[in-house]
Amino acid sequence: MTVFFQQVVSGLxxxxxxxxxxxxxxxxxxxxxxxxxxxxEMATFSTYILxxxxxxHGVSYWPAFAVTMLVSFVGGIGIHQxxxxxxxxxxxxxxxIVTIGLLLLLNGLMTFIWxxxxxxxxxxxxxGTLDVHGVVISYRDIGTIAVCLGAxxxxxxxxxxxxxxxxxxxxxxxxxxARLVGIRVTWMLGLGWGLAAVLGATAGVLTAPSVFLDPNxxxxxxxxxxxxxxxxxxxxxxxxxxxxxxxxxxxNLLGAYVDFVSELRLPAALLVILVVLLLRPAGLFGTPQxxxx
Amino acid sequence: xxxxxxxTLLVFVAFAVVVMVLxxxxxxxxxxxxxxxxxxxxxxxxxxxxxxxxxxxxxxxGAFMAIGGYTTAILMIDHGVKDIATIPIAILVAGVxxxxxxxxxxxxxxxxxxxxxxxxxxxxxxxxxxxEGFTGGxxxxxxxxxxxxxxxxxxxxxxGVELNFNNWLYYLAWTLALAGYVIAWLILRGRTGRAFRAVxxxxxxxxxxxxxxxxxxxxxxxxxxxxxxxxxxxxAIATTYVNPDTFPVALSIFLLVGVVVGGLGSLKGxxxxxxxxxxxxxxxxxxxxxxxxxxxxxxxxxxxxVLALPGGASGLVSRVTQLVRRGQDFPKP
Numbered sequence: 001m002t003v004f005f006q007q008v009v010s011g012l013x014x015x016x017x018x019x020x021x022x023x024x025x026x027x028x029x030x031x032x033x034x035x036x037x038x039x040x041e042m043a044t045f046s047t048y049i050l051x052x053x054x055x056x057h058g059v060s061y062w063p064a065f066a067v068t069m070l071v072s073f074v075g076g077i078g079i080h081q082x083x084x085x086x087x088x089x090x091x092x093x094x095x096x097i098v099t100i101g102l103l104l105l106l107n108g109l110m111t112f113i114w115x116x117x118x119x120x121x122x123x124x125x126x127x128g129t130l131d132v133h134g135v136v137i138s139y140r141d142i143g144t145i146a147v148c149l150g151a152x153x154x155x156x157x158x159x160x161x162x163x164x165x166x167x168x169x170x171x172x173x174x175x176x177x178a179r180l181v182g183i184r185v186t187w188m189l190g191l192g193w194g195l196a197a198v199l200g201a202t203a204g205v206l207t208a209p210s211v212f213l214d215p216n217x218x219x220x221x222x223x224x225x226x227x228x229x230x231x232x233x234x235x236x237x238x239x240x241x242x243x244x245x246x247x248x249x250x251x252n253l254l255g256a257y258v259d260f261v262s263e264l265r266l267p268a269a270l271l272v273i274l275v276v277l278l279l280r281p282a283g284l285f286g287t288p289q290x291x292x293x
Numbered sequence: 294x295x296x297x298x299x300x301t302l303l304v305f306v307a308f309a310v311v312v313m314v315l316x317x318x319x320x321x322x323x324x325x326x327x328x329x330x331x332x333x334x335x336x337x338x339x340x341x342x343x344x345x346x347x348x349x350x351x352x353x354x355g356a357f358m359a360i361g362g363y364t365t366a367i368l369m370i371d372h373g374v375k376d377i378a379t380i381p382i383a384i385l386v387a388g389v390x391x392x393x394x395x396x397x398x399x400x401x402x403x404x405x406x407x408x409x410x411x412x413x414x415x416x417x418x419x420x421x422x423x424x425e426g427f428t429g430g431x432x433x434x435x436x437x438x439x440x441x442x443x444x445x446x447x448x449x450x451x452x453g454v455e456l457n458f459n460n461w462l463y464y465l466a467w468t469l470a471l472a473g474y475v476i477a478w479l480i481l482r483g484r485t486g487r488a489f490r491a492v493x494x495x496x497x498x499x500x501x502x503x504x505x506x507x508x509x510x511x512x513x514x515x516x517x518x519x520x521x522x523x524x525x526x527x528x529a530i531a532t533t534y535v536n537p538d539t540f541p542v543a544l545s546i547f548l549l550v551g552v553v554v555g556g557l558g559s560l561k562g563x564x565x566x567x568x569x570x571x572x573x574x575x576x577x578x579x580x581x582x583x584x585x586x587x588x589x590x591x592x593x594x595x596x597x598x599v600l601a602l603p604g605g606a607s608g609l610v611s612r613v614t615q616l617v618r619r620g621q622d623f624p625k626p
Binding site: 110 | 404422
């Protein structure tokens with residue numbers, strides 16, 4: 001039973017990261033109606049900024065973290081303004097292709113600037129462990145889960161209780177009417193991209209200490225985040241986080257107890273995507289789409 | 294025969310002649326590079342039928358190429374089948390896989406299809422590694438120097454001409470590519486092609502006109518995957534080796550780049566797309582030797598084409614010819 005709880009705890013930490021990235025995907029889907037295939041590379045890029053600041057320029061962790069988040073936020077807005085806005089109103093395929101272009105561009109840029117060599121990134125949390133009835137929990141895992149849940153709560157409060165959050169929701173739901181009541185829709189959608197970039201950066205920074213940093217670091221995490229977002233419902237922030245946690249714990253348990261799956265975690269995530277899309281496209285928490293014809 | 298059909302035919306014949314005499318003018322190494330252009334062209338035609346004509350995006354066509362490539366490799370090594378004989382089987386196997394995937398895929402729209410196919414592209418290398426006994430796992434399958442590989446050890450004689458491996462490869466790839474082009478053209482200009490375009494332009498209108506969405510999407514997936522299977526089989530023969538990394542996610546993405554650069558929904562620009570995929574990394578390396586530079590150029594060009602030139606290369610050509618023709622209409626002073 002101890003082994004079981006051990007797997008659940010480490011699954012929750014991994015799931016928290018999937019949830020954070022899934023939340024970024026959901027944010028962009030709500031703001032722009034697309035799935036951002038470059039979300040993983042954006043997160044990795046942010047992590048590289050943190051690494052450069054701490055390892056090469058001797059900045060201590062938390063100031064570097066703040067700078068990283070700020071740069072990510074501005075970068076997210078910049079990407080939206082520069083390449084997404086011009087194609088936003090066209091067909092979805094065009095937007096998807098642009099985000100694929102961004103994926104290639106950012107991945108190439110990272111390899112170009114920082115080479116493909118793997119880098120060690122510090123964790124913001126202390127290294128010790130906590131022993132709860134034989135289940136060993138590292139402070140790192142606790143920190144990861146706390147940060148992810150904290151991000152969700154902050155984001156939820158932002159959308160629920162602030163005027164900007166309300167404006168952002170309005171812009172996403174009905175751009176035309178939002179514009180009529182004086183909301184600057186373009187900036188609101190840009191804001192959505194900026195927030196998503198910050199969330200992605202958080203996921204990247206939390207992932208890097210346990211897997212080492214390289215330009216492809218977030219590619220598999222992105223697939224899990226896709227699966228988490230689809231499982232929870234692509235338009236539901238709560239769903240993204242719950243989906244991430246379910247997926248993290250589920251994959252961990254499968255890997256520990258079902259021998260066949262241990263090397264097939266990605267295909268298992270893919271199976272989750274396909275099954276959910278076919279049986280319940282709205283996911284666990286999403287609202288079913290009704291199409292007018 | 295209408296004038297446009299005649300003109301298309303003439304351009305095609307001229308192009309085919311150029312393709313057939315090209316090896317006489319270029320060295321062996323170039324011939325090999327151009328055979329890869331032919332192989333990519335096969336895959337791009339298939340992807341264009343699905344994404345350009347039927348409007349169903351696929352970010353996972355590398356997976357269908359992998360199915361074709363592994364079919365060829367396994368048949369050659371484990372069953373002693375001659376390489377050319379494996380190609381029809383690879384086409385069939387990949388085509389069936391495409392049809393089978395088409396049924397669930399037909400229910401997914403736009404974004405979700407992009408997601409599912411992307412997942413397949415990512416999962417394929419892992420699946421190949423996992424089923425080691427069948428696929429050779431991470432160490433892959435070597436085809437080089439086997440008697441099943443035509444012209445690999447001794448030159449092959451064809452119509453009185455002696456061809457070494459690279460020239461043989463070139464003619465094999467381009468024969469398939471040109472045949473594939475003609476077949477695609479015949480499919481797309483007829484009833485099936487119209488139904489494909491109807492599904493792409495408006496699903497509601499297509500259904501109202503009696504076009505079955507599921508049927509057309511499944512057919513498009515099947516045809517498209519069959520093309521990818523042919524390209525995958527040729528890819529295995531050309532590289533004389535397959536392993537899980539022969540068909541990475543990047544391959545699927547490059548195919549999408551190629552079809553966008555060539556022009557979605559048009560066959561004539563695809564050669565440009567195929568040339569782009571094959572030669573762009575080489576051109577970039579002549580400017581900057583740093584790793585990562587080709588990916589940057591791929592990304593920038595992909596974004597620029599979508600933003601500024603939605604028709605790709607073929608869109609550019611028709612825009613220019615339109616301008617030229619409009620110029621001719623004006624009376625000369």
